[in-house]
Every structure is written in structure tokens, then in C-alpha cells.
Amino acid sequence: MIISRVVGLLGLLSGAVAYKTLSDDSLRDIADPGDDFDIKNGALLAPILQPRVPGTPGSTAVLTHFVNFFQKSLPEWELSFQNSSSKTPLSGNDEVPFRNLIATRDPPWAQQGHVGRLALVAHYDSKIDPPGFIGAIDSAAPCAMLMHAARSLDAALTKKWAAMESDGETELEEAGGIQIILLDGEEAFKVWTHDDSIYGARSLAEEWEQTMHPAASTYRTPLDAIDLFVLLDLLGSAKPTVPSFFRTTHWAYSNMAAAEARLRSLKQLETAPADVFLREANKKETDRWLGGAIEDDHIPFQARGVDILHMIPAPFPAVWHKMTDDGEHLDIPTVKDWAKIVTAFAAEWMELDGYLSPPKKRNAMPELDRTEL
Ligand SMILES: *[C@@H]1O[C@H](CO)[C@@H](O)[C@H](O)[C@H]1NC(C)=O
Numbered sequence: 001m002i003i004s005r006v007v008g009l010l011g012l013l014s015g016a017v018a019y020k021t022l023s024d025d026s027l028r029d030i031a032d033p034g035d036d037f038d039i040k041n042g043a044l045l046a047p048i049l050q051p052r053v054p055g056t057p058g059s060t061a062v063l064t065h066f067v068n069f070f071q072k073s074l075p076e077w078e079l080s081f082q083n084s085s086s087k088t089p090l091s092g093n094d095e096v097p098f099r100n101l102i103a104t105r106d107p108p109w110a111q112q113g114h115v116g117r118l119a120l121v122a123h124y125d126s127k128i129d130p131p132g133f134i135g136a137i138d139s140a141a142p143c144a145m146l147m148h149a150a151r152s153l154d155a156a157l158t159k160k161w162a163a164m165e166s167d168g169e170t171e172l173e174e175a176g177g178i179q180i181i182l183l184d185g186e187e188a189f190k191v192w193t194h195d196d197s198i199y200g201a202r203s204l205a206e207e208w209e210q211t212m213h214p215a216a217s218t219y220r221t222p223l224d225a226i227d228l229f230v231l232l233d234l235l236g237s238a239k240p241t242v243p244s245f246f247r248t249t250h251w252a253y254s255n256m257a258a259a260e261a262r263l264r265s266l267k268q269l270e271t272a273p274a275d276v277f278l279r280e281a282n283k284k285e286t287d288r289w290l291g292g293a294i295e296d297d298h299i300p301f302q303a304r305g306v307d308i309l310h311m312i313p314a315p316f317p318a319v320w321h322k323m324t325d326d327g328e329h330l331d332i333p334t335v336k337d338w339a340k341i342v343t344a345f346a347a348e349w350m351e352l353d354g355y356l357s358p359p360k361k362r363n364a365m366p367e368l369d370r371t372e373l
């Protein structure tokens with residue numbers, strides 16, 4: 001465990017990464033997603049459970065759902081698109097559009113280029129084949145989990161940053177921001193190759209690497225400003241086990257595993273106590289690390305030096321890339337537990353102990369209107 005301590009310590013010394021575990025009371029205040037993950041009527045999940053192949057009306061409808069959610073429920077989050085287009089093995093000479101959506105919340109006093117961020121990431125596109133494929137674990141459910149995390153932390157971030165401002169702490173401490181990245185074009189159109197896969201992620205990493213912050217910034221580019229890239233994929237089937245893939249971010253994995261264990265012991269999770277999702281907190285330096293074995297949206301970010309925490313089960317769930325990866329095959333207690341675990345991890349990362357409100361007091365989601373993209 002020497003590596004993890006060293007990495008953690010360097011993080012603290014550079015001022016980039018803070019992490020403070022939540023008290024039991026704050027862990028109990030992690031909001032329950034309730035009916036919002038219902039596959040038929042759930043406000044967060046149901047609208048994503050439709051085919052959403054890049055450039056199709058389904059893709060636009062799901063993107064509209066995300067935009068409406070942030071605009072109506074989380075107006076403090078700054079929305080931006082990063083668009084690109086590319087030919088694909090199926091498109092002939094036509095360019096297929098890829099639209100990534102990024103929702104960012106920074107401390108109100110933060111200056112461009114001076115704030116590092118926790119990035120929570122999932123892809124929202126679905127595979128073109130087999131026709132009608134829904135991709136519930138791949139990755140509709142992970143997108144809904146991230147929406148839940150964002151809204152569960154929003155009020156606490158407001159309170160914490162207001163307290164820091166009124167205490168005059170904003171110059172002493174570098175508070176970080178948080179970012180939800182919903183990526184397009186993860187799936188291959190034909191066969192997974194370097195050119196036919198992760199279209200959105202490749203374009204975003206390249207663009208952010210080349211977008212320079214003002215001179216004298218702490219972070220050279222928006223890519224450098226990512227303190228940790230947490231990628232959720234294939235989550236929502238029962239009894240997942242997610243390994244710790246990378247030695248360099250094992251300390252973060254261990255923190256998430258500890259949050260899971262504490263939520264379980266406080267009886268805040270619905271899945272059976274023995275069905276632990278994160279079983280490798282005590283992995284040793286000399287154990288077998290699978291990092292690099294699974295290609296996914298993190299690749300172009302990792303290649304540019306970004307720290308990655310990859311939350312993907314190994315082995316993959318049985319429904320992977322089959323028609324059966326639909327709403328009916330989700331294990332909803334597992335989906336809800338993941339949402340809470342990821343929210344707790346993000347709350348610890350953002351140091352929100354004491355700022356979360358008891359779940360009952362959370363405002364219900366307002367009715368969403370349709371807006372055109
Ligand atoms: C990117 O795509 C979105 C969604 O279609 C659109 O609203 C936006 O205007 C586009 N942005 C740019 C810069 O083209």
C-alpha cells in the first residue's frame with residue numbers, strides 16, 4: 001500500500017486533490033433515487049431507455065432529456081457541447097455527428113484555469129446493432145446514476161461554498177469543481193477498432209488538450225484540470241464485481257470501496273450484504289492488475305496523462321451487447337446502490353461532510369418541459 005499513500009500524499013501536496021470521508025450521519029443523508037430509476041416512468045432513467053444511435057432522433061431526444069434536467073433542476077451547472085463529426089464504416093461518404101454534453105459546477109469565485117475537477121463520465125450513445133438495442137447497462141443506467149449524483153450534491157456544494165466565502169477561506173484553500181461528462185459515439189458501428197469506437201471521447205480529449213487556459217493558470221488546459229476521470233460503464237446488472245484496474249488510482253478505488261462498505265454497514269444499500277461490488281480494496285502491488293486490458297472512453301484521456309478510475313465489471317455482465325440488455329433486465333436495487341456509492345464517493349471528494357440534507361427534504365424534480373436542441 002506504499003504506492004497508494006505516496007500518490008495520495010502527492011495529490012495533497014500539489015493542492016489538487018482533497019478527500020475527506022463523510023460521517024455516518026452524512027452517509028445516511030446520501031439521497032435515495034426512489035422511483036426516479038423506474039424503467040417505465042422514472043424521471044431520470046426511463047427517457048434514456050430507447051435506441052440512441054449517434055445522429056438519430058433517439059440520440060437527440062436523450063440529449064434533450066439531459067439538457068432539460070440540468071436547465072430545470074440544476075441551473076447552477078454550466079452546460080456545454082463539444083461536437084464533432086466523422087465518417088464511420090457504415091456511413092460511406094457521410095459524416096455522422098457526435099455530441100458530447102458537459103455539465104460543470106465550479107466554486108463561484110473560481111477563475112478560468114484555476115480550478116481542478118472531479119469528472120464523472122459515462123457514454124449515452126447506444127449500439128447500432130442489433131436493431132432496437134437499448135443498452136440499459138451500456139450505458140443508460142450509468143448516465144442516470146450521474147444525474148442522480150449531480151442533483152444530490154448540488155445544494156451541499158452551494159452551502160459549502162457560501163460558507164467558505166463568508167469565512168474568507170476562498171484564498172487560502174483551492175476548492176475543486178465537479179463535472180459530468182456524457183459522451184457520444186463510444187460504440188463501434190462495425191467491429192471495435194481504434195478508428196471505429198470512442199468517437200466522442202477521442203474528439204473531446206484532443207480538443208481539450210489544445211484549448212489553452214489563460215497564461216499563469218494553475219492548469220494549462222481543461223484536460224489538465226481533470227483531477228480524476230471516473231468512468232462508469234456496464235453498471236446495472238446484479239452481482240457486479242469491479243476490480244481495481246490501475247495502481248496509480250488504487251487509492252481512489254479504495255476510498256470508493258470504503259464508502260460502499262460503510263453504506264452497507266449503515267444499511268443504506270438494498271443489495272444483499274454479501275454481494276459486495278468493490279472487493280479489491282486490499283489488493284497488493286504484486287497482484288495482477290488488469291489496467292490496459294479493457295478499451296473504453298478513458299483511453300484518449302489516459303494517453304494524455306489523466307488519472308483514471310474505471311468502474312466496469314470484470315467479467316462483463318451476461319447481457320452485454322445482447323438484445324437482453326434492456327430495462328427489464330436491469331437489477332434496480334443494484335442500479336440504486338451504484339448511484340448512492342458514486343454519490344458518496346463524490347461527496348467525500350468534494351468534502352461535503354455536514355452539508356448534505358436529509359433525503360426526505362430533497363425537493364422533488366419539477367416537471368420537465370420539452371425544449372428543442
Ligand atoms: C452542438 O450540438 C448541439 C446539439 O445538437 C447544438 O445545440 C449546438 O449548437 C452545437 N454546437 C456547436 C458549436 O455547433
Ligand SMILES: [Zn+2]
Nearest residue numbers: 127138187321
Ligand atoms: Zn457497449
